[in-house]
Amino acid sequence: MEIFQLAYNNLQGSLPSDIGASFPNLAALVLFANQLHGQIPDSISNCSYLYSIAAASNKFTGLIPSSLGSLQNLAVIAVSDNLLEAKTTRDWGFIDQLGNCTELQVLDLGYNQFQGTIPISIGNLSTSLYFLSLGNNGISGSIPAVIGNLVGLTRIQLDSMLLSGPIPQEIGKLWILELIDLSNNTISGEIPPIFTNLTRMSRLSLQNNELQGNIPEQMSHMQSLESMNLSDNKLVGNIPNEIMFQSLSIALDLSNNYLSGALPLEISKLKNIQTVILSNNNLSGEIPSTIDGCEVLQALYLDRNMFDGSLPSSFGNMRSLQVLDLSHNSFSGELPDSIDYMKLQHLNISYNNFEGELPKGGVFQNITAVDVRGNPDLCGGIPQMKLQRCVTRIQEHKRNYQRIIIIVFSTIGAFACLCMAICFFACRYCRRTHKNAKSSYGMQFEHKRVSYNDIFKATDGFSLDNLVGRGAFGTVYKATMNLETPAIVAVKVLDLQNQAGSKTFLTECKALRNIRHRNLVKVLSSCSSIDHNGTDFKALIFEFMPNGSLETWLHPTACTARPFEALSLTQRMDIAIDVATALDYLHHHGTVPIVHCDLKPSNVLLDSEMIAHVGDFGLAKFLVQRDIMISHSAISTGIRGTIGYIPPEYGMGAQASVQGDVYSYGILLLEIFTGMSPTDEQFVDGMSLPKLVESSFPESIMEIVDHKLFLTNGGKQTGDYTHELDGIHQCLLTVIHHGLMCCKEVPSDRIDIQDFVKELNSAKEKLLG
Known part of the structure; x- marks a missing residue:
């Protein structure tokens, strides 16, 4: 027996432990794509002629035998997609021994359970090795510089792991390298200019790392590159003209960075490229007319930048373009006539x-394929678009004439009012001293101005000891400041490198300036200044909540800073009522309805008396007033909120609404009383927290509620739960029933938060007798 090939079957079981003794002349063992398990037997090293072990896509476990290093003819080890492991230096010993296999060409260990760091001995492998894959494991640490010894490599896959540190300069020695994939790690530092030597590179994947600095111009030597992905890093500066390779035929993805400047005119060189993704950067200026040089371009994403100007008429020359996303920019003017004749299947020009x-x-004939929201001056289109009717020139002249008449009379009226005001204040000038005294008394109620230096000192230079937490748009510190009274406060420092940071600051300021309620976090002051480096700095100062967020009470493992006792049933009822009352105020009792858009446990904070306060209004939406009637929805900018709490209609492009907040509150309520997070791993294959609760309601409701609500401090039953069991059961039935009413799929079927507040208070009264 020389070749043993059983690939692509459904074989189970394990390899015989004496396989090496049974088949001493075995040259190729081909077993991939089965369901074989157990360990790779050590006796396989007796097959002295063996050159190929192809056992990928099985369920092999344990260590790779170090004895493989005695096989002088071994050329291929392909054991990816198994359950093989290595944790300690000793476990990785097989790499040390493989240095003896001078004919080794392929080492594929991806998609296993390897941990630890890449052994230094990997640099001793054969220079004949052309394929190296360790990706999709739990390997950490840095990429060893000795990898530069493997000068025969054409393909390196080290993706989706825990690698950190910089890209070693020694990779530049691998001059015949054709593919390198380091994506989905935490690799940092700048992209080194080593790519000057990598003239044969066809695919470069560095996305989703922590890379900083500029894109090096030295990459211009990679004239064989077909695909380049540098997305989801922290790259800055302009897009170099030099990377517009004519060889790029698959994709160029630079999205989710901090790139700035204009789109290079040299984009016309991408004659053969299929996809260009530049989303979510700080790019500006107009789109160059040379873009029609991208003759076979199928998808172009320029959304979430700062582009302006009108679209070039040359767009119509890109006959292969199927997807075009220009949303969230500052484009203006009319759409070019040529866009009507393109083969577009999806078009987004919103905002x-x-x-x-x-x-x-x-494409404009299909309303599901076109998004034109946020362009108030667009008109016409097919009736289903529901845009305003276009105004003719005669109607426009008439409107302009009416505007002039209004402006003239308004100016005259304003001038008359100004004269009356001057006379009025002149008459009262003699009593100004008394008014000044009164005014000065009123000033004590205004927010004290806070500088960057004040915050820097109060947080001890933003010390980690004062760090409270980090969020999507900023960092929260604890500080002692003399505002209304000398007290501990919470300082939220906005991350202005995040494009949404400034918008979040303005949204929170606007929201918190217009609302006051005992169940909303109180803002004490704000700061908009520059730091010691001369960069923009924005912060908000809030009341400090000593009992932290509801998240840390419902899921104590989320915070290891200190142990939390379990929340009692009445405490959970009080928190649920507090949050519902806050929502009722936001939706119905302000000058303009406000939609919070991100209601979740981490945004519910608890003061020293365990009173709940709703905070974080960075995604809040003011519902606009039009034609006297208050609209019940506001145009959303993408999906607002957090996965698990987002109402289903938001995912389908619906507008933010008070009913959306009610859905998020329903999820929060079910989480409070079941102790289960909506993003728990058990919720797969269509199952969700509301569906699980509904399947147990009402018969088995006591089986899914959080049993910790009957216990506190070490599991002792307290007087808080001396109520009759029937009373507890009836209370939970009421709460869970109305929680499910909040989570209805159709927004109009959800209960109004005003009615829910009444039901919760009634349930609490019955519970307490």
Whole structure:
């Protein structure tokens, strides 16, 4: 027996422990794509002629035998997609021994359970090795510089692991390298200029790391590159003209960085590229007319930048373009006529300043394929678009004339009012001293101005000892400041490198300036200044909540800083009522309804008396007033909120609404009383927290509620739960029933938060007798 090939079957069981003795002449063992398990037997090293072990896509476990290093003819080890492991230096010993296999060409260990760091001895492997894959394991540490010894490598896959540190310069020695994938790690530092030597590189994948600095111009030597992905890093500066390779035929992805400047005119060199993704950067200026040089481009994403100006008419020359996303920019002017004749299947021009008549042909005939929201001056289009009717020139002249008349009379009226005001204040000038005294008394109720230096000193230079937590748009510190009274406060420092940071600051300021309620976090002051480096700095100062967030009480493992006792049933009822009352105020009792858009346990904070306060209004939405009637929805900018708490209609492009907040509150309520997070691993294959609760309601409701609500401090039963069991059961039935009413799929079927507050208070009264 020389070749043993059983690939692509459904074989089970394990390899015989004496396989080496049974088949001493075995040259190729091909077992991939089965369900074999157990260990790779050590006796396989007796097959002295063996050159290929192809056992990928099975369920092999344990260590790779170090004895493989005695096989002088071994050329291929392909054991990816198994359950093989190595944790300690000793476990990785097989790499040390494989240095003896001078014919080794392929080492594929990806998709296993390897941990620890990459052994230094990997640099002793054969220079004949051309394929190295360790990706999709739990390997950490840095990429060893000795990898530069493997000069025969054409393909390196070290993706989706825990690698950190910089990209070693020694990779530049691998001059015949064709593919390198380091994506989905935490690799840091700048992209080194080593790519000057890598002239044969066809695919470069560095996405989702912590890379900083500029894209090096030295990459211009990679004239064989077909695909380049540098997305989801922290790259800055302009897009170099030099990386517009004519060889790029698959994709160029630079999205989710901090790149700035204009789109290079040299983009016309990408004649053969299929996809260009530049989303979520700080790019600006107009789109160059040379873009029509991308003759076979199929998908172009320029969304979430700062582009402006009108679209070039040359867009119409890109006959292969199927997907175009220009949303969230500052484009203006009319859409070019040529766009009507393109083969577009999806078009997103939302949240720009486009104007004029919307075409009716091509992609514009399908309302599900076009998004034009946030362009108030667009008109016409097919009736299903529901845009305003376009105004003719005669109507426009008439409107302009009416505007002039209004402006003239308004100016005259304003001048008359100004004269009356001057007279009024002149008459009262003699009593100004008394008024000044009164005014000065009122000033004590205004927010004290806070500088960057004040915050820097109060947080001890933003010390880690004062760090409270980190969020999507900023960091929260504890500080002692003399505002209304000398007290501990919470300082939220906005992350202005995140493009949404400034918008979040303005949204929170606007929201918190207009609302006051005992169950909302109170803002004490704000700071908009520059730091010691001369960069923009923005912060908000809030009341400090000593009992932290509801998240740390419901899921104590989320915070290891100190142990938390379990929340009692009445405490959970009080918190649920507090949050519902806050929502009722936001939705119904302000000057303008406000939608919070991100209601979740981490945004519910507890003061020293365990009273709940809703905070974090960074995603809040003011519902606009039009034609006297208050609209019940506001246009959303993408999906607002947190996975697990987002109402289903938001995921389908619906507008933010008070009913959306009610859905998030329903999820929060079920989480409070069941102790289960909506993102728990058990919720797969269509199952969700509301569906699980509904399946147990009402018969088995006591089986799914959080049993910790009957216990506190070490599991002792307290007087808080001396109520009759029937009373507890009836209370939970009421609460869970109305929680499920909040989580209805159809927004109009959900209960109004005003009615829910009444039901919760009634349930609490019955519980307490």
